[in-house]
Amino acid sequence: MFGTHYKLERHSIGLTIAIIVVASIGGLVEIAPLFTIDQTVEKAPNMRVYTPLEVAGRNIYIREGCYACHSQMIRTLRDEVERYGPYSLAVESQYDHPMLWGSKRTGPDLARLGGKYSDEWHVAHLDNPRDVVPESVMPAYRFLKQTTLRIDDLPQHLAALRKVGVPYTDDMIRNAVSDAFGQAVPESPQADGVKTRYGEETTIRAFDSNPGSVTEMDALVAYLQILGKLTDAAHEPQQAQAQAQ
Known part of the structure; x- marks a missing residue:
């Protein structure tokens, strides 16, 4: 694993692509649940607002x-x-x-x-x-x-x-x-x-x-x-x- 990382550090384009891939995976994990927010957030039709x-x-x-x-x-x-x-x-x-x-x-x-x-x-x-x-x-x-x-x-x-x-x-x-x-x-x-x-x-x-x-x-x-x-x-x-x- 560390050997792969050291090789990527010698190739700026490869390192950039790897960073984008890893960041995309993390972003997908955080963003994906938002597509189901209508199903996950409870309904409270009688909820009032703050005065x-x-x-x-x-x-x-x-x-x-x-x-x-x-x-x-x-x-x-x-x-x-x-x-x-x-x-x-x-x-x-x-x-x-x-x-x-x-x-x-x-x-x-x-x-x-x-x-x-x-x-x-x-x-x-x-x-x-x-x-x-x-x-x-x-x-x-x-x-x-x-x-x-x-x-x-x-x-x-x-x-x-x-x-x-x-x-x-x-x-x-x-x-x-x-x-x-x-x-x-x-x-x-x-x-x-x-x-x-x-x-x-x-x-x-x-x-x-x-x-x-x-x-x-x-x-x-x-x-x-x-x-x-x-x-x-x-x-x-x-x-x-x-x-x-």
Whole structure:
């Protein structure tokens, strides 16, 4: 084998052809599965999109580098399923641009974090992680509660996401600013519009416990509370199995 390699190194054309052949094989192995993507990606017709506030929270999550220590993909290994819940499905990430599957877990996986803890827990955890998890090495993000969320550019964010396949309507894009405000200020007139556009089950509340303003803490907690809850597709096999028993 090494003798063949040494001979190829003496002939530039032969070495170039060999490199192209090997790279083509690797590329084919990676590309071929995409031709069957329609059969391999699950269907979730009732899956909803992120609200503008949740989009803003996701942007903050990316900005602060949370994905570097937390993955969002539960593998099919038994111990992971027992700890975190049903393994992740491809369809659950179809509206994630970019995807945040991750590969390193300094902290736990967050794919099914939504609804696991209260808003107060998340606020306390982000304010000072050691208050709720003494062994945590996570930095504090208390400044989020004092930082007013920028919402004027959310229509552009939603429009950009629509260009890559997220089914935001013209109405959603047009009302992105008011919907972001309304989701975090439940007593405001804008709150009703959020449920009209995103569904009756959409969570509307002051996520940072301060209904008078919309902060970056509101947005990040709103995002964390929806993780794993855009669709029930991952839970359907378990529910079907339980009913059969």
